[in-house]
Amino acid sequence: MLRGTLVMQQCLKSRPTDIFLASFPKSGTTWLKAMIFSTLTRTNCSLDKHPLRTHNPHQCVPYMELQFATGRSQIIEVIPSPRVMSMHLPYFLLPDSIIESGCRIVYVWRDPKDVLVSMWYFSQKILGGADKMVTFDQFYEFFYQGLSPFGPIWNHILGY
Structure with a gap:
């Protein structure tokens, strides 16, 4: 991208x-x-x-x-x-x-809690096998720290 x-x-x-x-x-x-x-x-x-x-x-x-x-x-x-x-x-x-x-x-924009859950389920579907799964706790930490290809969610929202 x-x-x-x-x-x-x-x-x-x-x-x-x-x-x-x-x-x-x-x-x-x-x-x-x-x-x-x-x-x-x-x-x-x-x-x-x-x-x-x-x-x-x-x-x-x-x-x-x-x-x-x-x-x-x-x-x-x-x-x-x-x-x-x-x-x-x-x-x-x-x-x-x-x-x-x-x-x-x-x-x-959507409530960040809902975005987090939706992104986690989507990523699990994309990743596939259980050996590639990221736990929800790990994914939450990434999301909370703003580690995303699109940056932190609040910066994205506030930018617009």
């Missing part, structure tokens, strides 16, 4: 009509994506053919760091305005073009 962040900072050309959905991981990003996407497309799609009936919200609203990290940033350019995109970047790492464009940033 570091590579994607660096490329995004250099290459993203934000538009004034863009809408960026920002959050700390496991804070309700999927829910927010679905809600905003359905609000923006409510007049364009009939209920029986709405994209969210057949696609995950992550397929409808691109995750910025991933698009730039995997070399698929051209997908961003072809999205018609208003573009809706999501990210987990802390505010201080946002590309200058986002700040300068005057676009909208919608930030969602």
Whole structure:
């Protein structure tokens, strides 16, 4: 994700009509994506053919760091305005073009206790086997110390 962040900072050309959905991981990003996407497309799609009936919200609203990290940033350019995109970047790492464009940033945050539990279960699912498991107490210590790819949760929230 570091590579994607660096490329995004250099290459993203934000538009004034863009809408960026920002959050700390496991804070309700999927829910927010679905809600905003359905609000923006409510007049364009009939209920029986709405994209969210057949696609995950992550397929409808691109995750910025991933698009730039995997070399698929051209997908961003072809999205018609208003573009809706999501990210987990802390505010201080946002590309200058986002700040300068005057676009909208919608930030969602969740009670840190709930984020901790959700992140722990998610990490256990990702890690897989019992030999790779991190105890909840160990994970709590990491979280409490702010050891996360996205920094301490309170800094992330307060930045926005």
